[in-house]
Amino acid sequence: MTRLAWLALSLMLSTTLAAADGISSEREQELHNLLIQDCGSCHGLQMKGGLGPALLPELLQGKNVDYLSTVILHGRSGTAMPPWSPLLSPEEARWIAERLLQGVAQ
Amino acid sequence: MIRIIGCLLTLLVVNPADAARGTGDLGLFIERATSSVQIVETSGNTSIGSIGELGDLSHASVVYSRDERYAYVFGRDGGLTKIDILKAEISKRKLQSGNSIGGAISQDGRLVAVSNYKPGGVKVFDAESLELVADIPATYGDSQQRSKVIGLVDAPEGKFVFALWDAGEIWVLDMSDRSTPIIQKFSNIGRNPYDALITGDGRYYIAGLFGEDGMAMLDLWNLSAGVKRILPDYGKGEKKLPVYKMPHLEGWAVAGDLAFVPAVGSHEVLVIDMRNWQQAGRIKVHGQPIFVMARPDGRQVWVNFAIPDNDTIQVIDTQSLTIVKQLKPGKGVLHMEFEPRGEEVWLSVRDENRVEIYDTRTFERRNSIPATKPSGIFFTARAHRIGL
Numbered sequence: 001m002t003r004l005a006w007l008a009l010s011l012m013l014s015t016t017l018a019a020a021d022g023i024s025s026e027r028e029q030e031l032h033n034l035l036i037q038d039c040g041s042c043h044g045l046q047m048k049g050g051l052g053p054a055l056l057p058e059l060l061q062g063k064n065v066d067y068l069s070t071v072i073l074h075g076r077s078g079t080a081m082p083p084w085s086p087l088l089s090p091e092e093a094r095w096i097a098e099r100l101l102q103g104v105a106q
Numbered sequence: 107m108i109r110i111i112g113c114l115l116t117l118l119v120v121n122p123a124d125a126a127r128g129t130g131d132l133g134l135f136i137e138r139a140t141s142s143v144q145i146v147e148t149s150g151n152t153s154i155g156s157i158g159e160l161g162d163l164s165h166a167s168v169v170y171s172r173d174e175r176y177a178y179v180f181g182r183d184g185g186l187t188k189i190d191i192l193k194a195e196i197s198k199r200k201l202q203s204g205n206s207i208g209g210a211i212s213q214d215g216r217l218v219a220v221s222n223y224k225p226g227g228v229k230v231f232d233a234e235s236l237e238l239v240a241d242i243p244a245t246y247g248d249s250q251q252r253s254k255v256i257g258l259v260d261a262p263e264g265k266f267v268f269a270l271w272d273a274g275e276i277w278v279l280d281m282s283d284r285s286t287p288i289i290q291k292f293s294n295i296g297r298n299p300y301d302a303l304i305t306g307d308g309r310y311y312i313a314g315l316f317g318e319d320g321m322a323m324l325d326l327w328n329l330s331a332g333v334k335r336i337l338p339d340y341g342k343g344e345k346k347l348p349v350y351k352m353p354h355l356e357g358w359a360v361a362g363d364l365a366f367v368p369a370v371g372s373h374e375v376l377v378i379d380m381r382n383w384q385q386a387g388r389i390k391v392h393g394q395p396i397f398v399m400a401r402p403d404g405r406q407v408w409v410n411f412a413i414p415d416n417d418t419i420q421v422i423d424t425q426s427l428t429i430v431k432q433l434k435p436g437k438g439v440l441h442m443e444f445e446p447r448g449e450e451v452w453l454s455v456r457d458e459n460r461v462e463i464y465d466t467r468t469f470e471r472r473n474s475i476p477a478t479k480p481s482g483i484f485f486t487a488r489a490h491r492i493g494l
Contacts, residue, residue, distance in 0.1 A: 033457065034413070036139075037438070037456065037457075037479070038350065038351070038413050040164055041164070041165065041351055041352075042351075042352070044162065044164050044182055044205075045139070045163075045164040045182070046162055046164075048162070048182075048183070048205065049205055049223070049224065050164065050165065050182065050205070050207070051207075051223070051254065051256075051271065051300070051352065075348065080298070080300075080316055080349070080352070082348035082349055082350055083348055084348075084350075086348065087350075087413070087414055
């Protein structure tokens with residue numbers, strides 16, 4: 001019985017760890033699609049730039065997740081970059097920032 | 107027997123050139139995730155072929171040769187591809203820049219121009235051979251920076267017109283003598299022109315401004331009058347909503363004397379009285395409008411929207427200026443293209459991987475074609491329209 005309880009607890013823990021950022025895998029799929037298709041409509045589907053600047057990892061060196069997620073959430077005034085906070089949570093913006101720094105796989 | 111007929115049909119479909127058919131009911135749509143296009147026909151509403159390996163097709167657009175046989179596809183990666191739509195094959199392809207946004211074909215069909223983001227400028231090619239004819243760098247300011255170029259269109263008398271996003275300028279490029287390009291520049295038109303259009307008669311070139319209110323208009327019949335600001339008071343003092351996708355101004359939604367354009371940063375379609383270029387109305391719509399397109403007879407205007415409202419289409423009746431229909435074709439409605447006389451409209455539904463065909467009278471869905479992340483749809487009838 002105790003064993004079972006431990007098993008259940010460890011299972012719960014591992015589930016919690018997997019979703020440490022609180023984003024379900026289904027939502028990650030949606031975010032990935034948003035990153036490629038909607039961020040891509042200005043930055044290019046391959047993040048090589050368009051009306052907005054290129055966002056390739058080598059060009060983002062020196063910029064961290066905090067900075068990038070702040071720009072995503074609040075936009076850049078005086079530019080066409082809009083604030084995404086009405087559509088994305090801070091955790092989701094961080095998830096996108098991490099993907100950008102890693103390089104967006106096609 | 108049925109099997110043999112089946113085989114024959116397959117042969118016809120695989121190699122449309124053998125069928126000795128016309129091209130007036132053909133077109134293609136972009137599948138941007140797979141770097142491919144599907145060739146389609148609008149008489150039976152079917153897909154008849156596919157061509158791949160076209161590079162990065164983010165924001166790709168298409169113009170047609172005057173014989174409506176060849177499609178010129180402008181890719182984001184600077185790729186310029188000439189497709190033989192009868193044979194369903196690539197006849198020529200070149201990478202002409204690092205990053206481009208669209209193109210135009212000249213009045214006489216002999217030149218194809220491409221507008222480039224990087225390096226910013228316009229390149230003009232021979233439509234037959236795709237050999238470079240003219241290279242026009244979009245330099246501006248004292249330090250001779252280069253600007254991204256947007257809103258490139260063809261205009262009568264051998265001209266191309268385009269706008270400079272970074273510089274806030276409109277340039278008229280006269281290519282009537284291809285060995286001697288003549289450029290006329292108009293500066294201080296307003297900040298960040300994001301897209302532009304030319305009226306169907308080829309007279310007025312109008313650029314939307316992202317960085318300030320109103321639109322910049324150039325009367326090509328009276329170039330000496332310079333660029334004028336129209337709708338200068340639109341949106342003054344109102345808080346702008348975030349713009350998650352740049353509106354498009356391709357085509358000119360006109361009904362009688364009224365023109366319909368997307369507002370920027372507000373959920374409205376603006377109505378302009380073309381007799382005096384004053385605002386004639388504002389129609390509340392479902393989201394940030396992206397494409398505002400009139401059915402060819404001008405009776406209806408169809409509107410799609412930016413994320414998060416891009417699952418919806420609204421139809422405006424141009425007599426009453428009210429919304430008469432709302433459709434939910436699915437997530438990610440990116441583009442619309444009317445059949446030449448407007449009885450049907452094709453919609454690309456990106457996130458559902460379908461292209462949908464609707465009857466514009468009954469609003470019933472007529473057909474659905476499987477597609478991979480479809481975006482722009484372009485029919486050959488564009489070949490004979492100024493500015494498309």
